[in-house]
Amino acid sequence: MPKIVDHDAQRVKFAEAAMSLIARNGLEGVTMRAVAAEAGLSYGSLFHYFTSKDELLMHAIRHSTSLQTQRANEYTHRYSGLKALEHLLCDDAIINDSSRDSWMVWLTFLYKVALQPSFAEMHAELIDGWLGRIRTLLEDAQQSGDIEDDVNVDFEALAVWTYSAGIGQMGLVYPALLPAAMQKELISAYLDKLRVQ
Amino acid sequence: MPKIVDHDAQRVKFAEAAMSLIARNGLEGVTMRAVAAEAGLSYGSLFHYFTSKDELLMHAIRHSTSLQTQRANEYTHRYSGLKALEHLLCDDAIINDSSRDSWMVWLTFLYKVALQPSFAEMHAELIDGWLGRIRTLLEDAQQSGDIEDDVNVDFEALAVWTYSAGIGQMGLVYPALLPAAMQKELISAYLDKLRVQ
Amino acid sequence: MPKIVDHDAQRVKFAEAAMSLIARNGLEGVTMRAVAAEAGLSYGSLFHYFTSKDELLMHAIRHSTSLQTQRANEYTHRYSGLKALEHLLCDDAIINDSSRDSWMVWLTFLYKVALQPSFAEMHAELIDGWLGRIRTLLEDAQQSGDIEDDVNVDFEALAVWTYSAGIGQMGLVYPALLPAAMQKELISAYLDKLRVQ
Amino acid sequence: MPKIVDHDAQRVKFAEAAMSLIARNGLEGVTMRAVAAEAGLSYGSLFHYFTSKDELLMHAIRHSTSLQTQRANEYTHRYSGLKALEHLLCDDAIINDSSRDSWMVWLTFLYKVALQPSFAEMHAELIDGWLGRIRTLLEDAQQSGDIEDDVNVDFEALAVWTYSAGIGQMGLVYPALLPAAMQKELISAYLDKLRVQ
DNA sequence: TATGAATGAGCGTTCATTCAT
DNA sequence: AATGAATGAACGCTCATTCAT
Numbered sequence: 032m033p034k035i036v037d038h039d040a041q042r043v044k045f046a047e048a049a050m051s052l053i054a055r056n057g058l059e060g061v062t063m064r065a066v067a068a069e070a071g072l073s074y075g076s077l078f079h080y081f082t083s084k085d086e087l088l089m090h091a092i093r094h095s096t097s098l099q100t101q102r103a104n105e106y107t108h109r110y111s112g113l114k115a116l117e118h119l120l121c122d123d124a125i126i127n128d129s130s131r132d133s134w135m136v137w138l139t140f141l142y143k144v145a146l147q148p149s150f151a152e153m154h155a156e157l158i159d160g161w162l163g164r165i166r167t168l169l170e171d172a173q174q175s176g177d178i179e180d181d182v183n184v185d186f187e188a189l190a191v192w193t194y195s196a197g198i199g200q201m202g203l204v205y206p207a208l209l210p211a212a213m214q215k216e217l218i219s220a221y222l223d224k225l226r227v228q
Numbered sequence: 229m230p231k232i233v234d235h236d237a238q239r240v241k242f243a244e245a246a247m248s249l250i251a252r253n254g255l256e257g258v259t260m261r262a263v264a265a266e267a268g269l270s271y272g273s274l275f276h277y278f279t280s281k282d283e284l285l286m287h288a289i290r291h292s293t294s295l296q297t298q299r300a301n302e303y304t305h306r307y308s309g310l311k312a313l314e315h316l317l318c319d320d321a322i323i324n325d326s327s328r329d330s331w332m333v334w335l336t337f338l339y340k341v342a343l344q345p346s347f348a349e350m351h352a353e354l355i356d357g358w359l360g361r362i363r364t365l366l367e368d369a370q371q372s373g374d375i376e377d378d379v380n381v382d383f384e385a386l387a388v389w390t391y392s393a394g395i396g397q398m399g400l401v402y403p404a405l406l407p408a409a410m411q412k413e414l415i416s417a418y419l420d421k422l423r424v425q
Numbered sequence: 426m427p428k429i430v431d432h433d434a435q436r437v438k439f440a441e442a443a444m445s446l447i448a449r450n451g452l453e454g455v456t457m458r459a460v461a462a463e464a465g466l467s468y469g470s471l472f473h474y475f476t477s478k479d480e481l482l483m484h485a486i487r488h489s490t491s492l493q494t495q496r497a498n499e500y501t502h503r504y505s506g507l508k509a510l511e512h513l514l515c516d517d518a519i520i521n522d523s524s525r526d527s528w529m530v531w532l533t534f535l536y537k538v539a540l541q542p543s544f545a546e547m548h549a550e551l552i553d554g555w556l557g558r559i560r561t562l563l564e565d566a567q568q569s570g571d572i573e574d575d576v577n578v579d580f581e582a583l584a585v586w587t588y589s590a591g592i593g594q595m596g597l598v599y600p601a602l603l604p605a606a607m608q609k610e611l612i613s614a615y616l617d618k619l620r621v622q
Numbered sequence: 623m624p625k626i627v628d629h630d631a632q633r634v635k636f637a638e639a640a641m642s643l644i645a646r647n648g649l650e651g652v653t654m655r656a657v658a659a660e661a662g663l664s665y666g667s668l669f670h671y672f673t674s675k676d677e678l679l680m681h682a683i684r685h686s687t688s689l690q691t692q693r694a695n696e697y698t699h700r701y702s703g704l705k706a707l708e709h710l711l712c713d714d715a716i717i718n719d720s721s722r723d724s725w726m727v728w729l730t731f732l733y734k735v736a737l738q739p740s741f742a743e744m745h746a747e748l749i750d751g752w753l754g755r756i757r758t759l760l761e762d763a764q765q766s767g768d769i770e771d772d773v774n775v776d777f778e779a780l781a782v783w784t785y786s787a788g789i790g791q792m793g794l795v796y797p798a799l800l801p802a803a804m805q806k807e808l809i810s811a812y813l814d815k816l817r818v819q
Numbered sequence: 820t821a822t823g824a825a826t827g828a829g830c831g832t833t834c835a836t837t838c839a840t
Numbered sequence: 841a842a843t844g845a846a847t848g849a850a851c852g853c854t855c856a857t858t859c860a861t
Binding site for chain 3: 647648726729730732733735736737742745746749753777780781784785786787788789791792794795796798799800804807808811812815
Binding site for chain 2: 823824825826827828
């Protein structure tokens with residue numbers, strides 16, 4: 032009789048171990064042996080759950096981003112329109128000590144995206160989802176009169192997302208220049224310009 | 229007398245080889261053997277010019293950015309104020325097929341910055357330089373009446389630079405979403421908001 | 426269940442391969458590749474059993490000396506007092522064709538001892554053990570009246586051990602001058618001076 | 623017109639540089655580049671004075687030992703018989719802080735001797751010279767009545783030299799056990815046994 | 820003769836992957 | 841399914857030696 036194990040739970044364990052390692056030491060820190068040790072599971076078993084290192088990385092990224100998407104959805108259920116967008120960007124797209132790890136994983140992901148088509152595909156999917164979410168929030172804001180009618184919602188969704196990508200990046204690599212408070216100020220200032228005066 | 233060679237020219241040769249390789253295959257592609265082969269020189273000689281791989285990478289980054297700084301200086305000599313800033317950002321901070329390689333190098337650099345203090349130091353230096361340059365242009369613009377008096381120049385320099393960092397990043401990793409024309413539009417739209425109406 | 430192997434047996438295999446190589450070509454001959462080949466195992470597996478070359482060398486030395494200590498213990502069980510000491514020194518601290526290899530390993534060890542603290546520590550431990558063993562034998566000899574009462578046992582233990590170190594060294598590097606028979610004569614002559622006339 | 627240089631003086635400079643390096647870091651520390659740097663001469667020139675590294679090492683050893691032989695000769699001119707021998711062994715064959723370097727070079731030499739015939743030849747020559755010198759001193763001592771008539775001079779020359787080799791070795795690798803004072807005591811005690819009571 | 824650049828084989832070590840149990 | 845031993849290619853780096861000037 033085979034041992035009964037939760038296949039997916041094991042995969043998640045490995046994925047989270049990989050993420051911790053990336054956050055700490057970058058991709059170089061992610062050796063298969065280190066992942067197994069971090070996960071507290073045996074080395075050999077890693078290859079039962081993932082056929083290769085790349086597959087493990089893909090899974091780790093997917094897991095990491097799905098957590099973030101979940102949190103984003105919470106905001107959009109609790110708030111709406113510009114308010115929800117501000118929460119989304121200021122609470123989650125921001126770097127501070129506790130979110131630094133996720134951002135490090137994200138930067139690592141971007142690096143892979145620029146190099147490997149398989150990662151690029153996944154990235155495009157993710158971005159499209161986020162842009163759609165932002166666009167919806169902006170449409171809500173327009174309908175409720177928070178922002179001007181002549182604001183081009185597609186354009187601004189792209190702009191605001193791109194902007195917050197820059198803020199996240201800079202907050203990660205030069206935190207002295209862009210502490211959390213300054214990141215929020217930059218975002219708020221931008222959103223204010225969209226608001227009906 | 230020893231064989232006469234231009235020490236710095238050899239270093240540049242290696243640095244450019246390293247940059248090509250980074251652009252093509254990322255850091256994994258940059259093995260010392262590959263760099264030597266790409267530069268058309270022998271493996272051993274690489275270590276006459278650089279004591280370690282990190283030193284080579286640092287030099288390659290410095291070389292790459294100094295080229296960009298040179299071009300930036302040209303714009304600031306030819307134009308001034310908001311005009312110069314727009315040229316700077318739209319002509320140089322933009323991704324297109326010909327500048328993709330430099331941006332890939334930059335993204336790789338950022339990845340190292342997030343992990344290694346020595347790279348972070350160099351990054352801070354570079355950013356401080358660029359921010360100073362942008363601030364100066366904004367001050368010029370304010371004095372010549374191109375932008376409102378109540379614009380906070382320090383804040384906007386940071387904002388505009390951070391924004392263009394996001395644009396560059398997104399243009400690199402998702403070019404279908406952000407082709408060159410769209411990148412320019414995003415920047416122009418932002419600068420327009422600063423302009424005296 | 427993993428492949429079942431005797432971890433310690435594999436370590437011994439590698440250690441003995443290292444000793445053969447040292448005896449044949451000195452430290453320069455001990456490359457990790459050569460050790461693996463000599464042991465008849467693959468290169469990579471060497472690093473499962475030893476984390477570094479130094480660790481391998483330390484283990485090889487320890488293995489080599491423990492064999493000698495074992496033989497020494499046999500003498501001290503079979504004989505006692507001056508008789509045991511004479512057997513110990515004349516049968517084992519002597520160089521001949523069959524023990525040349527162990528002595529070559531020992532000389533190589535001494536060379537490392539003079540340079541690396543970690544080897545020096547191990548050396549001190551070994552010497553202290555041997556000195557203690559010799560001192561005990563001399564005390565036995567004194568109690569049984571084989572040597573004079575006024576012999577300083579501590580001093581003579583040191584003297585006799587130091588002397589035999591010199592004999593071993595010279596026998597190794599200049600065998601024509603100090604063949605096995607002459608080595609024994611030197612030792613016997615020294616021990617005779619301690620004997621009650 | 624060729625530059626006038628003292629060929630031998632340059633060779634000595636390199637040889638002394640090599641010896642310093644051996645004393646500090648053993649053979650591994652002796653790279654051709656390090657020797658040139660230590661000698662304050664150019665890398666390339668090293669190969670004008672020595673055709674290979676081995677030749678350099680041989681020369682360095684020869685130089686080092688000839689210095690010691692010179693000092694030995696001084697003692698034999700100033701003193702004679704047992705007195706001279708005691709000075710020879712206690713002043714020069716002894717390890718203390720200032721002579722540690724020469725002994726480290728000597729141990730390194732022994733290591734090479736055990737491995738390479740060319741070094742072994744040189745070693746035999748040196749030892750034969752020293753043994754002859756000691757034998758002469760013992761004969762003098764016998765003629766002047768310092769030591770018994772029935773002492774076998776050949777045998778004791780060998781014994782005393784072998785003993786002092788052991789003392790030097792142990793003093794180098796385990797100085798805590800055999801400080802300079804103890805080394806002298808061991809030698810004196812041995813010589814006393816030869817003395818006419 | 821003097822200089823230091825050029826070369827490539829070789830080093831210790833790491834690592835993803837395979838495989839026997 | 842689970843384990844960890846086995847494998848060998850690849851890495852950054854060192855180095856004696858050769859060679860062009």
